[in-house]
Amino acid sequence: MAQVTLRKIIKEYEGGVQAVKGIDLDIADHEFVVLVGPSGCGKSTTLRMIAGLEEITSGEIDIGGAVVNDVPPRDRDIAMVFQNYALYPHMSVYENMAFGLMLRKFPKEEIRRRVENAAKILDIGMLLDRKPKALSGGQRQRVAMGRAIVRDPKVFLFDEPLSNLDAKLRVQMRTEIKKVHQTVRTTTVYVTHDQVEAMTLADRVVVMNHGVIEQVGPPQELYHHPRTRFVAGFIGSPAMNFIPATVEARSGGLVLRLPQGIELAVPAARVAKYQAYAGKQVTFGIRPEHLTDTQHVSKADIAIFNAAPEVVEPMGMETLAHIRMEGAEICARLDPTVPAAPGVPMPLAADMGNMHLIDDATGLVI
Amino acid sequence: MAPDSSAAVAPARPPAARPPSNAMKRFARRRSTIAFLMTLPLISVIAGLVAWPASYAIYLATLNRRMTAFIGLENFDILLDNETFRAVIWQSCFFAITAVLLKALIGFWLAHMLHHLPTKGQRKWRGMLLVPWVIPPALSTLGWWWMFDPSYSSINYLLNAIGGPSIPWLGSPWWARISVIIVNVWYGAPFFMIMYLAALKSVPEQLYEAAAIDGASGWQGLRHITLPMMQNIISITVLFSLIVTFANYDIVRVLTNGGPRDLTQVFASYAFQVGVLSGNIPRGAAVSLFMFPLLAFIAYFVLKGVNQRNKEMA
Ligand SMILES: Nc1ncnc2c1ncn2[C@@H]1O[C@H](COP(=O)(O)OP(=O)(O)OP(=O)(O)O)[C@@H](O)[C@H]1O
Ligand SMILES: [Mg+2]
Numbered sequence: 295m296a297q298v299t300l301r302k303i304i305k306e307y308e309g310g311v312q313a314v315k316g317i318d319l320d321i322a323d324h325e326f327v328v329l330v331g332p333s334g335c336g337k338s339t340t341l342r343m344i345a346g347l348e349e350i351t352s353g354e355i356d357i358g359g360a361v362v363n364d365v366p367p368r369d370r371d372i373a374m375v376f377q378n379y380a381l382y383p384h385m386s387v388y389e390n391m392a393f394g395l396m397l398r399k400f401p402k403e404e405i406r407r408r409v410e411n412a413a414k415i416l417d418i419g420m421l422l423d424r425k426p427k428a429l430s431g432g433q434r435q436r437v438a439m440g441r442a443i444v445r446d447p448k449v450f451l452f453d454e455p456l457s458n459l460d461a462k463l464r465v466q467m468r469t470e471i472k473k474v475h476q477t478v479r480t481t482t483v484y485v486t487h488d489q490v491e492a493m494t495l496a497d498r499v500v501v502m503n504h505g506v507i508e509q510v511g512p513p514q515e516l517y518h519h520p521r522t523r524f525v526a527g528f529i530g531s532p533a534m535n536f537i538p539a540t541v542e543a544r545s546g547g548l549v550l551r552l553p554q555g556i557e558l559a560v561p562a563a564r565v566a567k568y569q570a571y572a573g574k575q576v577t578f579g580i581r582p583e584h585l586t587d588t589q590h591v592s593k594a595d596i597a598i599f600n601a602a603p604e605v606v607e608p609m610g611m612e613t614l615a616h617i618r619m620e621g622a623e624i625c626a627r628l629d630p631t632v633p634a635a636p637g638v639p640m641p642l643a644a645d646m647g648n649m650h651l652i653d654d655a656t657g658l659v660i
Numbered sequence: 661m662a663p664d665s666s667a668a669v670a671p672a673r674p675p676a677a678r679p680p681s682n683a684m685k686r687f688a689r690r691r692s693t694i695a696f697l698m699t700l701p702l703i704s705v706i707a708g709l710v711a712w713p714a715s716y717a718i719y720l721a722t723l724n725r726r727m728t729a730f731i732g733l734e735n736f737d738i739l740l741d742n743e744t745f746r747a748v749i750w751q752s753c754f755f756a757i758t759a760v761l762l763k764a765l766i767g768f769w770l771a772h773m774l775h776h777l778p779t780k781g782q783r784k785w786r787g788m789l790l791v792p793w794v795i796p797p798a799l800s801t802l803g804w805w806w807m808f809d810p811s812y813s814s815i816n817y818l819l820n821a822i823g824g825p826s827i828p829w830l831g832s833p834w835w836a837r838i839s840v841i842i843v844n845v846w847y848g849a850p851f852f853m854i855m856y857l858a859a860l861k862s863v864p865e866q867l868y869e870a871a872a873i874d875g876a877s878g879w880q881g882l883r884h885i886t887l888p889m890m891q892n893i894i895s896i897t898v899l900f901s902l903i904v905t906f907a908n909y910d911i912v913r914v915l916t917n918g919g920p921r922d923l924t925q926v927f928a929s930y931a932f933q934v935g936v937l938s939g940n941i942p943r944g945a946a947v948s949l950f951m952f953p954l955l956a957f958i959a960y961f962v963l964k965g966v967n968q969r970n971k972e973m974a
Binding site: 374 | 873877888889
């Protein structure tokens with residue numbers, strides 16, 4: 295068990311591509327940290343640098359209090375689960391899991407004890423004699439995890455371990471990974487491009503974009519207090535709505551003027567914060583779950599406006615309404631009992647207590 | 661039964677290899693008649709160029725010298741009593757096994773080096789290293805013969821230049837044996853190299869990364885990942901090369917012509933000597949058939965193992 299520290303990590307590939315542009319990150323002992331971001335943002339590169347599979351161009355990586363920049367992977371005492379599992383095809387499941395221990399010259403009984411223990415945690419006891427080819431995707435995934443668990447390493451590294459599974463299995467294995475972490479409590483760095491996975495698994499989420507960290511924080515904090523437009527749009531599903539707006543002063547308060555003459559009052563508590571933007575063009579951000587029908591609203595700070603959905607998608611527990619506005623496509627989550635039909639205008643309630651304003655020039659949330 | 665399995669083994673199709681009989685049956689059932697008709701030309705070629713000569717050789721080997729009477733296995737009996745022939749067996753095995761081992765080792769070493777070169781330089785080196793294999797062996801052996809010449813040869817000249825002794829390359833039995841092996845290895849190693857290079861490239865990079873994280877050093881990666889992953893290619897290449905090397909004729913014929921004192925004769929060159937030069941065709945056929953049962957036996961088990969692993973691994 296160990297903490298992991300990254301200091302000013304830069305990775306430049308041959309040809310001058312900067313995949314990672316100076317990352318600072320402190321990961322505490324026992325913590326489960328998820329790196330999330332769009333494709334190509336440098337998540338895998340960061341993880342592989344921690345593993346020692348990729349050279350660090352500059353900066354320092356510290357595992358368990360020792361700088362490991364020049365330590366080869368085999369001496370870092372880490373375990374990694376790859377996206378396509380990278381199981382050894384010529385070894386049985388047992389041998390796959392025992393391989394690392396065998397190389398470290400553990401006694402036979404100890405190896406057997408650990409492999410059987412891991413097999414029990416992962417429920418793969420009956421597969422130990424099979425070759426990887428004879429396993430399903432989910433079973434391979436478990437074996438790959440078993441191979442990591444038996445080592446009892448300082449750090450677990452996961453690179454998109456669930457992306458080769460079908461949707462249902464992915465949800466199941468996600469829970470499984472969380473359970474395993476609650477049992478073994480090993481420091482974990484987990485890479486995914488799926489924000490739902492990030493939110494559900496992480497103690498802290500690290501949102502990356504174009505080789506830099508946009509924001510680090512617990513899932514709830516990222517959800518409620520995104521710092522940048524990128525984080526606001528990346529976290530949450532369906533994604534946050536962004537609507538061009540102008541801030542206007544009105545009799546002691548502020549209103550947002552949206553396209554099509556819609557005006558929404560800014561809650562009194564936010565007026566001081568947004569005062570400086572009066573008369574300016576900004577982006578108004580609001581999550582679909584804060585844009586609902588008017589049937590069940592009782593809270594304060596509700597602004598009501600009329601709009602006609604273009605597409606209506608009944609999901610069962612809710613209905614999604616997609617509305618086209620000038621310069622924006624927005625989505626609202628409605629109660630399934632509310633009648634909604636394409637092309638028919640209906641009243642919508644915006645929960646302005648959960649609104650966000652984004653400065654277009656900096657991309658930062660105000 | 662014998663000519664039948666010779667037809668299957670002799671063309672020595674590399675990888676996909678020969679499935680065992682029940683797979684064969686399934687194969688026959690699965691493929692349509694059209695497929696059979698389309699392979700008919702190939703089948704007739706194999707029948708005409710492999711099965712028929714092989715059966716005919718077996719038939720010949722059971723005749724007397726004048727080919728007038730059937731004498732069963734007597735030719736083999738006589739051969740086994742003959743001291744020269746026992747030396748030929750010994751020399752053939754020594755030659756084939758040593759040469760194949762060296763070819764495999766050197767081929768692997770070359771392939772490994774090439775594999776770790778940057779892609780740009782790799783093609784150039786690969787091309788150059790393949791040269792010995794594409795020159796007709798009779799020609800290149802002549803070149804070696806000239807280099808082995810005791811008085812004017814470049815090899816001895818170089819040895820002398822660094823203060824070494826002159827070596828009677830083709831004059832003394834042991835040096836002659838070694839010379840034959842050197843030339844065969846020089847000619848055959850590139851084949852191993854190219855096969856092993858393809859095999860090395862087919863091992864996924866991630867397995868090495870996983871092994872490195874599991875704690876494997878470079879050597880352990882080679883031993884526990886590379887070699888097991890290449891095992892099928894290694895066994896097929898070794899088997900193929902063993903068959904071809906046992907049947908080698910041109911190098912011995914050109915380099916030493918079996919000498920000195922028949923001590924470098926191998927099966928093929930000795931069969932030529934007995935059958936054609938001395939005019940005892942049935943006995944010559946018996947010589948050339950001598951290794952067939954053993955090789956067929958080895959081939960059966962090697963290919964069975966290959967098939968087994970193919971089924972177990974991806
Ligand atoms: N070996 C390499 N040589 C050059 N550039 C590379 C190399 N590997 C990755 N890159 C580049 O570095 C950037 C980051 O790659 P990385 O694999 O870390 O992305 P990622 O965040 O893991 O994306 P994904 O979600 O698609 O896996 C990309 O722009 C990629 O093209
Ligand atoms: Mg990646």
